[in-house]
Amino acid sequence: MGEWIVNELPKWIVVTVWLLINTGIFIGTFFSYKNDIEYFYLRLIVGDALCFARASAACLNFNCFLILLPVCRNFISFLRGTCARCHRARRQLHRQITYHKYIAYMICLQTAIHIAAHCFDFEFLIEAYDSPTKSIQAITNLDTSNNGTWLNPVRVQGTDATREVFKTIAGVSGVIITLCLILIVSSSTETIRRWYFELFWYTHHLFIIFLIGFVIHGIQGIIRHQTNVSSHNPEKCYTRHDEWGTSPDCKIPQFAGSSPKSWIWILIPVIIFIIERGIRFYRSLQQVVITKVVKHPSNVFELQIRKKSFYADPGQYIFLHCPSISLLEWHPFTLTSAPGEETITVHVRRVGDWTEKLAKSCHVDEGEFQEAWKMPKIAIDGPYGTSTEDCFRFDVAVLIGTGIGVTPFASVLRHVWKKYSTRRNELQLKYVHFYWVCPSTSSFEWLQELLNSLESQMAEMGSANFLSHNIYLTSGWDSNQAKNIVLHNDEERDAVTGLQHKTHYGRPQWDKIFSDLAVFHKGMKLGVFFCGPKSLSTSLHSLCNKHSTESVGTRFYYNKENF
Incomplete structure (x- = not known):
C-alpha cells in the first residue's frame, strides 16, 4: 500500500483533480444556460440540447488550453528544473505524454457531445416553423433586421438540416476540425507511431488547422441571447406574443450573438508554443558536425556528433533533423554518450523511411570512413529530460x-x-x-x-x-551455438x-x-x-x-x- 501511495496516488490525484474540474465546468455551464433568462427563448425552441452544446464547448475550451502544454518540451524542462527538490511533483512531469493522451481523449468525448447536441439543435430549429406552440412560431418568425431581432438562424422553412449547417461558419469549421481530430487521434496508435512515424508526425501537425478552426468556430455568433430582458421578461411575456411591441412591459424581444471566447483560452498556450518553436529554430541554426559513423549488427548504426557548448544529463534524449531528407521532420533519439564527453553519441535502428535515408546519407553501408564534409547537414534540438x-x-x-x-x-x-x-x-x-x-x-x-x-x-x-x-x-x-555454449x-x-x-x-x-x-x-x-x-x-x-x-x-x- 505504501508504494501505491507514493508511486500511484500522485498521478491519480492529478487525474482526479482534472476530472473534477471538467465535471464542475460541464455542470456549472449546463445549469447556467438552463437557468439564464437571456436564453429562455432559445431553450424554448431547442430544449436542453443548448445546455449540452454549451457545456461541452466550455470543457473543450479548458482542455484545448491544456493540450499543448505537455508537448512544449522546453516548458516541461523549465518546470522540471524548478521542481528539482520536489521529487513527487517532478515525477509527474515524466508522465506528460500520458496526460497529453488523457486530455486528447477528453477532447474527443466533449466533441462527440457537442456535435450530437448541435445536430438536435438544428433539427429543432427547422421544426420550429411547424411547431404547434404559438410562442415558438412567434419567436421563429420575427423579421430579420439590422437591429438583431431574429433568434432562429434557420431562415428558410422546410429546409434540410445538413444544408443549413453548411451555410454557417460554425458548421463548416466544425466539420473541418472534427476531421482533423479524427486523423490526429487515429494516426496516434502505437503501431503507426512505431512503424509509420512519418504518417503520425505529419497528421499530428493538423493541430494547427484544428486550432485555427477552433478559434473561428464561434465567430458568427449563431447562438444568440436576449438583450432586452428588462423591457421584455420572457418568463412573463412568452405567452403574450400578440402583445409584443404594443404592451410597454412586453416590447419586441431583441437578440444578439454571443462573442467568441475560445481564443482567450488558447492564447497563453499558443504563445508558449510559439516561444518553444522559436527556441527550437534557434537551436537548428547552431553548427553540428558528424565526426564518425559506426555500423553495428541488427540494423543499428552509431552517430558521433560534435556541437559547441552542449551538455546533457544521463539518459536524456535529443531530436535530430536532416534537411536533405525532410525539411520538417524531427526524430527523437536517446543519447548513449555520458555527460562531459566531447562527442555526442546516438545509436539509430534502421526502421522506417527516415532512418533508412539517414543511413544512406551517412554512407553507413559503404564500410569506409567518410570525411566530415561528406556527411549530411543535421540539426539538434535538446537535450530533454527523462x-x-x-x-x-x-x-x-x-x-x-x-x-x-x-x-x-x-x-x-x-x-x-x-x-x-x-x-x-x-x-x-x-x-x-x-x-x-x-x-x-x-x-x-x-x-x-x-x-x-x-x-x-x-x-x-x-x-x-x-x-x-x-x-x-x-x-x-x-544447435551448434548451443553446444558451444554448454562446452564453455x-x-x-x-x-x-x-x-x-x-x-x-x-x-x-x-x-x-x-x-x-x-x-x-x-x-x-x-x-x-x-x-x-x-x-x-x-x-x-x-x-x-x-x-x-x-x-x-x-x-x-x-x-x-x-x-
Missing part, C-alpha cells in the same frame, strides 16, 4: 531495457560509474542492477565494450558488486558476450527477480527504470507494487521512459 535523471535519488537503481531500448542506459551506466568512482561517499545510490532482454546475440556487440570496461574498472577499485548486469537471450542461437559454460567468461557475468537463455522470471531484489535490499528504496514495450511495462509496474506491499520496508518506485 525519468533516468532521478536514478541517484534511490538506494538501488534497477535498469531494464529490451532490444534497442537499452540505449538510455548506456549513458546512465557511464555516468553512474564515473560519479561512483570519484564521489561514492556522497552518493545515496549504493547498487545498480542492469537487465537487458534481447532476441539475438549480435544485438549485444555494440554494448560489450562498455560493459567490459566497467567490469575491469570495478575490479581494479574493488567494487565489483556495485554493478551487476544480467543479459537475457530470448532467441537467435542454433565452466569458463570464467561468458561464451557469447565475453563478460564475467553469464548470459541467461530464455525470458526472465520477473516475479522471482523482484522477490530476490526485495530480500537482498531489504528496507531500501529501489528505483526501477524501464525502456521497452507497453505489455512488459504493465507487468513490471504491477510487480513493483506487489513486492513493495509484500516485503518489509523495501520499496520499488516504477519509472518508464517517455519521449
